[in-house]
Amino acid sequence: MSPRIVLIGPMGVGKSTVGRLLAERLGVGYRDTDDDIVTAENRTVADIFVDDGEAAFRAIEKRAVRTALTEHEGVLALGGGSVLDADTRALLASRQVVYLSMEVEEAVRRTGLGAARPLLAVNPRKQWRELMQARRHLYEEVATAVVPTDGRTPEEVTEAVLDAL
Numbered sequence: 235m236s237p238r239i240v241l242i243g244p245m246g247v248g249k250s251t252v253g254r255l256l257a258e259r260l261g262v263g264y265r266d267t268d269d270d271i272v273t274a275e276n277r278t279v280a281d282i283f284v285d286d287g288e289a290a291f292r293a294i295e296k297r298a299v300r301t302a303l304t305e306h307e308g309v310l311a312l313g314g315g316s317v318l319d320a321d322t323r324a325l326l327a328s329r330q331v332v333y334l335s336m337e338v339e340e341a342v343r344r345t346g347l348g349a350a351r352p353l354l355a356v357n358p359r360k361q362w363r364e365l366m367q368a369r370r371h372l373y374e375e376v377a378t379a380v381v382p383t384d385g386r387t388p389e390e391v392t393e394a395v396l397d398a399l
């Protein structure tokens with residue numbers, strides 16, 4: 235069993251909202267690796283970052299992604315940084331992977347000051363620019379389809395994903 239569709243892209247791009255809508259439209263289940271991690275660890279992602287650091291979070295995330303890719307048949311949304319891991323990118327190679335993209339200004343607008351997002355706590359606009367620069371090519375590397383989300387509602391993005399499949 236494996237997910238029919240994997241959603242990747244930066245935090246705040248709408249992976250969870252679009253993922254749920256998509257799963258509903260396709261009549262399949264929805265799963266999110268961030269939720270899996272929170273359930274398994276019984277603490278928030280922000281707490282894991284603060285208590286144990288980003289490297290520890292990435293190790294937990296890597297295991298969660300591998301498990302979800304094996305177990306789940308349906309729509310699976312991955313945390314925005316999961317593509318940083320080369321083994322994870324290799325696992326995605328044989329899948330239908332949709333990259334939900336957005337421009338930096340849209341990201342800043344959507345995530346605001348980012349207080350709840352550990353990677354955006356200091357200077358959101360600068361941090362967004364750096365994040366996008368470092369990750370855009372990784373998303374593109376594993377994506378079988380790219381769906382821009384700027385100025386689109388979750389419903390419109392869902393339609394665009396369905397068109398792109």
Ligand code: S3P
Nearest residue numbers: 244245246268279312313314315
């Ligand atoms: C992260 C994205 C978050 C979460 C963590 C780190 C990232 O997931 O995993 O805060 O590195 O981009 P979402 O993309 O689901 O918000």
